[in-house]
Amino acid sequence: MPERLRAAFYRGGTSKAVVFNGADLPHNPALCDRIFLHVLGSPDPYGRQLNGMGGGLSSLSKVVIVSPSQREDADVDYTFVQVAVNEAVTDYGSACGNMSSCVGPFALTEGMIKVSDDQKEALVRIYSTNTQSIYHARFPVRDGQPVEQGDFVIPGVSGSGAKVTLDFLAPGGSSTGKILPTGNVLDVLEVEGIGSLEATMVDATNPVVFCRASDLGRTATELPQRLDDDTEFMGLIERVRSSGAVAMGMATSYQTVKQSNPKVAIIGAAREFSALDGSSHAPNSHDLNVRLVSMGNFHRAITLTGAMCTAVAAQIPGTLVEKLAQPKSNELRIGTPSGVVPTTADVKHGVSGPIAISAGTFRTQRRIMEGAVLFPSEMLEA
Structure with missing residues (x-):
């Protein structure tokens, strides 16, 4: 029998990802990477990821992990994993701004944070583990849950949705420690x-x-x-x-x-x-x-x-x-x-x-599907 792992499938901005509650994942990072590759359908020499949930493009081959944060300046931690399409590569070396729009709503839906029933907007403080930086996400809520319907339109996404406002604090030097890594503007x-x-x-x-x-x-x-x-x-x-x-x-x-x-x-x-x-x-x-x-x-x-x-x-x-x-x-x-x-x-x-x-x-986001992803039990023995 295959193993089951609880997950949700989200569109965030112009990207899509399988989103996990960090508490549900195995403690072994190598096992997690094998699961992510299997779930997305990588590596695929045909470049389509037909045997998984990926879409054959970098913007459609992503994993997001959300966990409660131990930091005083953050409510949740966000880890982004870029899954290569053609290779068996899981890359933690960058952040994804588009998928960052779903982190706050996911955390609220999962009960990691709470808002009152009469609250109209949620503010979630998020720590990006990839870039060691903080950003704030603000989005509308109703009856304590995220609102997805709205009239805000973003390029590249059909239809409209509720606006998610993203403010990245002190974004300079995310990977190199310097806003101008060479010290020059040119x-x-x-x-x-x-x-x-x-x-x-x-x-x-x-x-x-x-x-x-x-x-x-x-x-x-x-x-x-x-x-x-x-x-x-x-x-x-x-x-x-x-x-x-x-x-x-x-x-x-x-x-x-x-x-x-x-x-x-x-x-x-x-x-x-x-x-x-x-x-x-x-x-x-x-x-x-x-x-x-x-x-x-x-x-x-x-x-x-x-x-x-x-x-x-x-x-x-x-x-x-x-x-x-x-x-x-x-x-x-x-x-x-x-x-x-x-x-x-x-x-x-x-x-x-x-x-x-x-x-x-500003972005929009949508929780498309929720349930469990499947992977072979043999992976647990590898």
Whole structure:
């Protein structure tokens, strides 16, 4: 007989994940990783994860673990696991901003936190174990439970839902310890196949290598599949990513760069683009066009951490992002393949450089299914 493990299946923003209560998981981390791979259907050489709950894309191949926190400044702990599609890899090296939107509602549904029946909004303080950082999630509640129905729409998700407000506190240096890992707002990377390439590298919520799309023969208005299908271009992007990782001190060589981080974002000035749903977006609807790579593919929208890192970068004078976006306030409207994503960032400038006070945005979430996932009992003996 197969073993059963209690779980829920959630959409968070433009991602989906199997979500576990940490109390239900085995104490053996290696066993947990084997279970996660089995449940998601990885590795799959066909890239579809048909034998599991994954969807064949990095944004649809995720695990979330939520547990009560022992910290005074947090109510729950959130651990994110990126499950590779084609390889037997479970990566804990990054956070997922989109799935962070479901952590508070899950914790409330599971009874980890409580609100009164007459309360209209819940505030959950969440500690990200991946990045050792705190964020706050605010969402509507009714009769002590999360509300999912609402009129808020996010690019890349059909229909509407209740707004979840996310505020990431002190997001700078999530992986490297520095908001500007190299100490510079502008660097020159040496990349095989290009030569010298100007780049801005910022670490806020997650580290991102930003480069001008025009320097790579692109506009940052292309649809993801068109970019993904260009194998030569994707190989070039991976070399840019690896070069950036080494420059930021995240790896000692190209061979030791993790899949999860850093991300790469090709950016361009605001110009008209067509989204995946066929809608057209005029140049005045956004401040910047961004196409971001995550786990080897261009994201169908943008990772939420990538969006917030972009918003932070836009507030730092001299970065490629700031030069192209020329923001008039702390708000940044990002043109993505699925539409325009609004973000905010509060960045102060001190003697030692920029300090990211917070970064935030808005999402929706939905608890799609609950019950148990199954795995072979033989895994317990391995």
